[in-house]
Amino acid sequence: FKKITTQLEQLEERERRAEERERHRQEREQRLMEQQHKLNGAMLKIVDRADNFQQSMVDVEARTKSHLSDYFKDLPKSVTVVQKKEFVFDPSSKFLLSITIVLMLIAGFVGYYFTNQAHKETISYQRKLIREYEGNIEYLQSKIPVKPTKTKKRKKS
DSSP: HHHHHHHHHHHHHHHHHHHHHEEEHHHHHHHHHHHHHHHHHHHHHHHHHHHHHHHHHHHHHHHHHHHHHHHHHHSSOOOOOOOOOHHHHHHHHHHHHHHHHHHHHHHHHHHHHHHHHHHHHHHHHHHHHHHHHHHHHHHHHHHHOOOOOOOOOOOOO
């Protein structure tokens, strides 16, 4: 009986362990199924976003094509090119150029006038100095005593 009871106990223990293993296996399978379900949901979201993006790209392409076709329809069929060459300054450049020229003319006239005036002043100052120097020379010559000059006798030949 002891053997049978120990064998029965061992069988019960094995059966309990087998049930426990089965329960763990089922829990793992359940978790794997939940994870797989989450991954499938994420994949579906990615696919849905990709489809939306692709659809928006198709819409943009269709709108661009229709816009371009309308644009090319509105273009004239023939073009007349007119070329006109002119040497023209724009108004602001003309204004600046005229102001610059007027200022240069004024500067030239002012420079000419004041240069002439400066030369006149220089010449008058030099005349004044020459008069002073001449006066000084006359004064100094008047202070030099004059010796009577001796006449030299000439040899008779």
